[in-house]
Amino acid sequence: MAKRIQFRAHGGPEVLEYVDYQPAEPGPQQVRVSNKAIGLNFIDTYYRSGLYPPPSLPSGLGSEGAGVVEAVGSEVTRFKVGDRVAYGSGPLGAYSDVHVLPQANLVLLPDAISFEQAAGVMLKGLTVQYLLRQTYELKGGETILFHAAAGGVGSLACQWAKALGVKLIGTVSSPQKAALAKANGAWATIDYSHENVAQRVLELTDGKKVPVVYDGVGKDTWLTSLDSVAPRGLVVSFGNASGAVDGVNLGILSAKGSLYVTRPTLATYANTAENLQRMADELFEMIISGKLKVDISQKYPLAEAAKAQAELSARRTTGSTILLP
Template identity: 50%
Template sequence: MARTVIIEEFGGPETMQIVDRPVGDPGPGEIRIRHEFAGLNFIDVYQRTGLYPNDLPLTLGMEAAGIVEAVGEGVNHLSPGDRAAYASMPPGAYCEARVMPAAQVMKLPDGIGADTAAAMMLQGLTVQYLFHRTTPIQKGDTVLFHAAAGGVGLIACQWARSEGINLIGTAGTDEKCQLALDHGASHCINYRQEDFAAKVRELTGGKGVDVVMDSVGADTFEGSLDSLKPLGMMISFGNASGPVPPLNIGILGQKGSLKITRPTLFTHIADHHTCQAMANHLFEKVEKGDVAINISQRFTLDDIRAAHETLEARKTTGSTIIEI
């Protein structure tokens, strides 16, 4: 049996409950993993509220790290006793142990702890595909990154600095702006005090940025388009402030033949070999010291409701983990 967080209806943090569930043995292509830590991400909120629909009852959580207890037939990249981590479908990381598909689970290097791994898999792999698998970004290009002091944002600031990319961040307080600057942002705009699109134009000599990476959604979408240079790329990869309203595609032509995409991590990591290569790139960045994982909040499984409330109130910086 394993203590497991589930919801039986969509809604607020109060819908989450902890129950005991049988774990079982892995079948072909599966592993059984005992978790030490799980990560907390906005996708967990989207699934809890039903913005991203799933069948009920639903076990929440998309990333974790722990010890492999057993492997099923056909699993060759993991063995019992391996330290491992993942960001993967289906949901279910908020638990003591689970049986799950093995293809997107990665063996951890000795130099990366389980808490660090649980804090970085989903966010770090997201940054990897944003900078390397979505649109060509070269040294010297300029990127606008919203929520630059969040978990994904602080990794992105460091990633950009390590590759000679100018990153202009946005955040909601001066303290958060300073945090982004400390982690490698070239500039950071307090969007509560300034019109970020106008400031971006000022910072770029009126040209605009090459790429916008926007996980905020509704509140920043129009300003993000207005921050792009002609032929620029808008990457909308989240909905923290709510989903983006329907778009008249003709606006992209009017604003300079802009491009737009709405990617998800799980499309990029669906292939086992691609997923492993992306993870190895992330591990290399962390082990070399190019990227340090900032764990700013820690909760226990019993505090899962408070963890969600804190995240939704935008009171977090860096990454948040759940001790199992």
């Protein structure tokens, strides 16, 4: 028997249960991983709340972790028992002592990166990789806007953008978070609690606005993002921290300057084992080289996952949060 977090109904953090369960034997193309550290992410709250419905209830939770391979299926060729591995794209069930998942969803973890680092960076780091290197490939010299620049994804984006020679303008909610974003490499910050973001973007860019806005906040920042991007620019809406963007009239894109909008997901970019490993290798190289530091600011026992999610949802966290089995 092992321990895991599950939920039987949708709701707030209080629906999460810490229970005993029997881990499955891996299927032919599956690997069973003994988790050493588990990542906490906003997307976990979407599944818990029902914004993203899980395949069935009761359901496990979490899609990110790192550990050691303890069993492999009969057709697994890429991994063996004892390998250090990490994952960031599910399937659901990472909030557990052990997790069974397809070999295509795993990557080999270099010895130079700890399990805690990997669990704190896989989903967020791979997200930043596809955002900055694929969705809108930054070449260096651009000025961009990135919402929630002091959060887990934002903290990594600030560092990666600086390493690329990009001026990142980050939105934050307090002077403390502004200082954190600047320390991580943000070129400028805008405190949306008392500053007009679109107006400040205009001022910071000498009236040009930005070619791309990265928006993981969603509903609350949608119009601000449209008002901050230059004509024929791109709004990358990649998250729903404040709720989903809905009811969009496409006419607003023409009215704001013939804008482009995309709603990408990690799964679409890491759609093969080869693509996933390639993206992870670039992420790991950034960490090993020292260009990217993984800020794990909060650690909770797995049993306290509900408390950890409550803190995350209340925006009382910075950097990455991990759960420890």
